[in-house]
Amino acid sequence: MIEPRLLLGSGPSPVPQRVLDALARPTIGHLDPQFGALMDEVAELLRATFRTANRVAFPLSATGSGGMQAMVDTLIAPGDMVVCGVHGLFGERMADALGRAGATVVRVEAEWGRAIETERLVDAWQPDMRALFVVHGETSTGVAQPLDGLRDAVGEGLLLVDCVTSLAGHPLDLDASGVDAAFSGSQKCLNCPPGLAPFTVADRATNRLSRRSWYFDLEAILGYWRDAASGGARAYHHTAPINMVYALREALLLVGEEGLEARWARHATAHEALCRALGELGFERLAPDGEQLSSLLCVRVPEGVDEAAVRGRLLSEHGIEISGGLGPLAGQVWRVGVMGDGARREPQARLVEAVARELGKKASDPLAALESGWA
Amino acid sequence: MIEPRLLLGSGPSPVPQRVLDALARPTIGHLDPQFGALMDEVAELLRATFRTANRVAFPLSATGSGGMQAMVDTLIAPGDMVVCGVHGLFGERMADALGRAGATVVRVEAEWGRAIETERLVDAWQPDMRALFVVHGETSTGVAQPLDGLRDAVGEGLLLVDCVTSLAGHPLDLDASGVDAAFSGSQKCLNCPPGLAPFTVADRATNRLSRRSWYFDLEAILGYWRDAASGGARAYHHTAPINMVYALREALLLVGEEGLEARWARHATAHEALCRALGELGFERLAPDGEQLSSLLCVRVPEGVDEAAVRGRLLSEHGIEISGGLGPLAGQVWRVGVMGDGARREPQARLVEAVARELGKKASDPLAALESGWA
Numbered sequence: 088m089i090e091p092r093l094l095l096g097s098g099p100s101p102v103p104q105r106v107l108d109a110l111a112r113p114t115i116g117h118l119d120p121q122f123g124a125l126m127d128e129v130a131e132l133l134r135a136t137f138r139t140a141n142r143v144a145f146p147l148s149a150t151g152s153g154g155m156q157a158m159v160d161t162l163i164a165p166g167d168m169v170v171c172g173v174h175g176l177f178g179e180r181m182a183d184a185l186g187r188a189g190a191t192v193v194r195v196e197a198e199w200g201r202a203i204e205t206e207r208l209v210d211a212w213q214p215d216m217r218a219l220f221v222v223h224g225e226t227s228t229g230v231a232q233p234l235d236g237l238r239d240a241v242g243e244g245l246l247l248v249d250c251v252t253s254l255a256g257h258p259l260d261l262d263a264s265g266v267d268a269a270f271s272g273s274q275k276c277l278n279c280p281p282g283l284a285p286f287t288v289a290d291r292a293t294n295r296l297s298r299r300s301w302y303f304d305l306e307a308i309l310g311y312w313r314d315a316a317s318g319g320a321r322a323y324h325h326t327a328p329i330n331m332v333y334a335l336r337e338a339l340l341l342v343g344e345e346g347l348e349a350r351w352a353r354h355a356t357a358h359e360a361l362c363r364a365l366g367e368l369g370f371e372r373l374a375p376d377g378e379q380l381s382s383l384l385c386v387r388v389p390e391g392v393d394e395a396a397v398r399g400r401l402l403s404e405h406g407i408e409i410s411g412g413l414g415p416l417a418g419q420v421w422r423v424g425v426m427g428d429g430a431r432r433e434p435q436a437r438l439v440e441a442v443a444r445e446l447g448k449k450a451s452d453p454l455a456a457l458e459s460g461w462a
Numbered sequence: 463m464i465e466p467r468l469l470l471g472s473g474p475s476p477v478p479q480r481v482l483d484a485l486a487r488p489t490i491g492h493l494d495p496q497f498g499a500l501m502d503e504v505a506e507l508l509r510a511t512f513r514t515a516n517r518v519a520f521p522l523s524a525t526g527s528g529g530m531q532a533m534v535d536t537l538i539a540p541g542d543m544v545v546c547g548v549h550g551l552f553g554e555r556m557a558d559a560l561g562r563a564g565a566t567v568v569r570v571e572a573e574w575g576r577a578i579e580t581e582r583l584v585d586a587w588q589p590d591m592r593a594l595f596v597v598h599g600e601t602s603t604g605v606a607q608p609l610d611g612l613r614d615a616v617g618e619g620l621l622l623v624d625c626v627t628s629l630a631g632h633p634l635d636l637d638a639s640g641v642d643a644a645f646s647g648s649q650k651c652l653n654c655p656p657g658l659a660p661f662t663v664a665d666r667a668t669n670r671l672s673r674r675s676w677y678f679d680l681e682a683i684l685g686y687w688r689d690a691a692s693g694g695a696r697a698y699h700h701t702a703p704i705n706m707v708y709a710l711r712e713a714l715l716l717v718g719e720e721g722l723e724a725r726w727a728r729h730a731t732a733h734e735a736l737c738r739a740l741g742e743l744g745f746e747r748l749a750p751d752g753e754q755l756s757s758l759l760c761v762r763v764p765e766g767v768d769e770a771a772v773r774g775r776l777l778s779e780h781g782i783e784i785s786g787g788l789g790p791l792a793g794q795v796w797r798v799g800v801m802g803d804g805a806r807r808e809p810q811a812r813l814v815e816a817v818a819r820e821l822g823k824k825a826s827d828p829l830a831a832l833e834s835g836w837a
Contacts, residue, residue: 089496089708091488099704102489110705111486113466114477114655116783121464148657149524149677152700156677184676274701280489282523282657282703301559302524302531323788325527326649328657329474330485331706333464408491413698 092402093429095438096410097226097383098252099274099281100426102334106279109337110330117327126312126321129332132339136277136347137250137269137287138260143305145312146273146283146335148328151251154270154284155184157303158247161296162268162288165189167217172196172203172232175225176413177249190217199415200228200373200385209240218245218267224253226275227413229385229422230374231257238265245292251275254285255342256354256382256426267292273331276354276382278427279338282331341427354381357430360460361423362386364439367453368446373420382430384423385416394418397445405441432461467777468804470813471785472601472758473627474649474656475801477709481654484712485705492702501687501696504707507714511652511722512625512644512662513635518680520687521648521658521710523703526626529645529659530559532678533622536671537643537663540564542592547571547578551602551788552624556595565592574790575603575748575760584615593620593642599628601650602788604760604797605749606632613640620667626650629660630717631729631757631801642667648706651729651757653802654713657706716802729756732805735835736798737761739814742828743821748795757805759798760791769793772820780816807836 094101115122126145133144147157159181163169167190171182174197185192195211197203203221212219219241221232231253237246245267253259256276261269268288274281288296288305298304302325310322342350358381362372369389372379388394394411398421401407412420423438439457443450469476490497501520508519522529534556538544542565546557549572560567570586572578578596587594594616596607606628612621620642628634631651636644643663649656663671663680673679677700685697717725733756737747744764747754763769769786773796776782787795798813814832818825 089487089490089500092490092494094489094491096491098701099489099491107486107488107705111482112464113482114469114474114649115464115467116469116471116474117656119467119777119783125464149528150700150703153524153528153677156675159676180676187674187676272701274489280703280705281492281701282706299562300531301534301555301562302528325525326473326647326656328525328655328706330482330655330709331657331703334705402494408494 090406093407093434093437095424095429095434096408097422097424098272098426100276100278100424101428101434102278102280103341103428105341106334106337110280110334112330112333114329117329118321118323122329123321125332125336129336129339130312132336132343133285133287136255136339136342139262139287141287141289143288143293143309145286145308146332147286148325149284150281151270151272151284154272154286155181155249157284157286157305158268158270159184159188160300160303161305162245162247162292163188163190163217164297166191168193168213168215169217170195170208170211170219172208172221174201174203174228174230175199175222176227177222177225181220181222181249200230202230202232202378205233205236208237212240214242216244218247220247222249223259224250224257224380224382226252226383227416228373229380229383230378231380234264234266252382253380255347255350256430257380258351261287273335273338276426277335277338277342279334280331282328283335351381354425354430356461357435358384358425360457361425361435363460364435364453364457367456368442368448370421382424382426384425385420386423387420392446394421400445401441407438407441432457465781468782468809468812470799470804470809471783472797472799473647473801475651475653475799476803476809477653477655478716478803480716481709481712485655485709487705487708489704492704493696493698497704498696500707500711504711504714505687507711507718508660508662511630511714511717514637514662516662516664518663518668518684520661520683521707522661523700524659525656526645526647526659529647529661530556530624532659532661532680533643533645534559534563535675535678536680537620537622537667538563538565538592539672542566543568543588543590544592545570545583545586545594547583547596547607549576549578549603549605549607550574550597550600552597552600552626556624575605577605577607577753580608580611583612587615589617591619593622595622597624598634599625599632599755599757601627601758602791603748604755604758605753606755609639609641627757628755630722630725631805632755633726636662648710648713651801652710652713652717654709655706657703658710726756729800729805731836732810733759733800735832736800736810738835739810739828739832742831743817743823745796757799757801759800760795761798762795767821769796775820776816782813782816807832
């Protein structure tokens with residue numbers, strides 16, 4: 088059948104048995120009062136995880152990239168001018184999606200592997216612009232983009248954020264940062280299978296929602312995901328992915344049980360420990376100190392190592408998935424997920440041992456470095 | 463936790479334990495060779511179920527309504543003229559989605575509860591039009607729309623079909639009917655949880671795909687879902703909903719094990735049997751003979767019955783979900799799913815007994831009618 092894998096790549100991440108068990112609970116109807124109660128709970132858990140009081144907070148019935156599409160389809164109109172930070176594949180992707188939607192895109196770029204200087208984003212902003220978009224956690228490079236200073240810069244404009252890989256793994260407080268809309272994915276630091284896009288829009292940004300997409304019509308979706316407090320019956324829009332919502336609820340409960348700040352701290356520790364251990368094996372982190380994304384460690388593969396071959400053997404011989412580089416970094420880097428249950432000592436030790444073996448090196452020093460990072 | 467329900471509404475339908483078990487298998491990566499093999503298998507199973515040889519046949523990472531959106535986003539451009547059959551909510555929905563996308567919509571309507579005369583659809587067609595769309599199985603009315611005669615009428619234009627509720631439950635042969643593109647949903651006659659939209663496009667229709675949506679970019683998705691025969695590596699587009707694809711595969715295997723024609727026949731038998739049984743209780747089918755959709759029985763509620771109250775008690779006291787009417791039929795009809803494992807004698811008997819009890823009638827005659835239908 089399916090041979091299990093230790094998922095230490097760029098996502099999906101390891102899914103706890105509790106989440107898989109929740110996924111397989113009996114399917115019920117999308118208008119069943121039992122499901123309504125569960126929706127209210129999921130929305131509330133999402134608000135806590137996003138750190139927002141936004142009314143609109145729910146999982147879109149699509150993957151993380153569908154969250155990006157929903158952001159474009161509902162908040163950007165043809166002709167809008169948008170500043171788009173591009174320092175990796177996911178910034179490129181958003182620039183692409185914005186262009187397809189007829190927006191005028193002002194790109195502010197940084198080298199893949201670096202954060203974009205806030206000043207350059209601020210300088211690119213003009214008062215007649217609609218939105219400024221940044222990728223908070225660049226999955227292609229393992230870089231965290233600071234959000235400080237952006238809210239003030241955009242004034243009446245929208246601050247839009249991709250937090251697919253950062254949510255619940257790297258410090259993020261949407262309301263404190265003044266974010267107007269954000270999307271995430273279920274399969275990264277939330278440790279849920281892929282298929283849902285946690286999504287939120289600030290109440291102040293819901294006054295000019297485009298309804299050009301039927302599927303990604305936030306007004307209509309909100310009529311279904313309305314919170315109990317808003318009164319009135321839920322209006323059918325589309326059939327929610329019931330079982331995936333069960334799983335997301337369980338995953339969010341796990342986040343709540345650990346505590347968001349404790350979880351961020353654990354991810355930071357796990358990142359640092361693994362970085363030390365892989366450093367002992369000759370792998371150097373791409374992101375400079377202070378710019379690293381806790382939940383994704385992107386390292387340069389040492390010269391002389393056939394990265395694709397070793398990565399293939401990690402999968403086939405050791406059952407461990409890690410990810411290769413994308414775009415200009417293809418063949419040069421590995422991307423190692425440090426996400427949820429992947430951000431723990433034991434799976435990391437398994438990876439470090441396997442890498443050492445495949446490189447014909449001793450595992451003792453890197454394992455000691457891992458231990459010291461966790462100590 | 464979640465109290466199980468007997469799902470005899472308009473969908474989701476009863477999910478077999480085998481499908482739930484598949485859903486909960488360990489998550490693996492979307493680029494894992496194991497998943498690639500599974501994708502090839504799912505595409506092939508989908509082709510068999512759609513009865514098509516189309517290269518493009520895969521589950522979109524969205525619900526059935528997302529399949530509709532993908533059809534609009536990729537096959538219809540602003541300014542296109544489209545004939546849209548409207549004889550229920552799902553035709554209305556498509557007309558709405560087409561209008562939002564900037565198409566000029568020529569509506570051909572029929573009363574809710576009737577099929578649209580083919581001649582009227584054909585008469586509405588003009589040679590400079592882009593597409594003709596019909597809902598093959600109207601979930602809001604339980605009516606099947608014949609596809610015969612439409613292919614010849616549209617010539618170089620596109621024949622587009624919503625088969626959300628009919629796929630694998632009501633006779634449908636996409637290639638024999640000359641359908642250019644069709645979408646379905648996982649949660650109807652396939653008995654999979656909601657969350658995926660089986661989708662197919664004929665090779666001849668892929669030469670003018672719009673790429674205005676990033677998420678619903680069929681060219682790009684096909685680069686990931688490419689069949690083994692086309693050679694080359696799968697190109698990452700978005701992270702597939704791994705576990706939902708496991709479940710869909712299992713659901714499609716169940717269809718294949720039964721045989722598509724045997725399954726259609728069972729649905730027709732189940733529909734007829736339930737129709738007789740509910741007839742004994744005073745419920746009359748909305749669709750006239752010959753226009754009924756096997757997989758959904760829509761019946762008029764007898765005068766004097768408080769349909770919402772009885773329907774509520776079926777759910778709360780008997781754990782059985784059926785659906786009420788939509789739009790102009792709200793308060794007047796019940797919609798009873800006859801889908802996959804819901805199209806069997808035992809669950810139908812449970813429903814018939816519960817309805818009889820709630821109406822204060824004897825169950826013996828309606829149960830005998832059910833038996834005679836199954837005999």
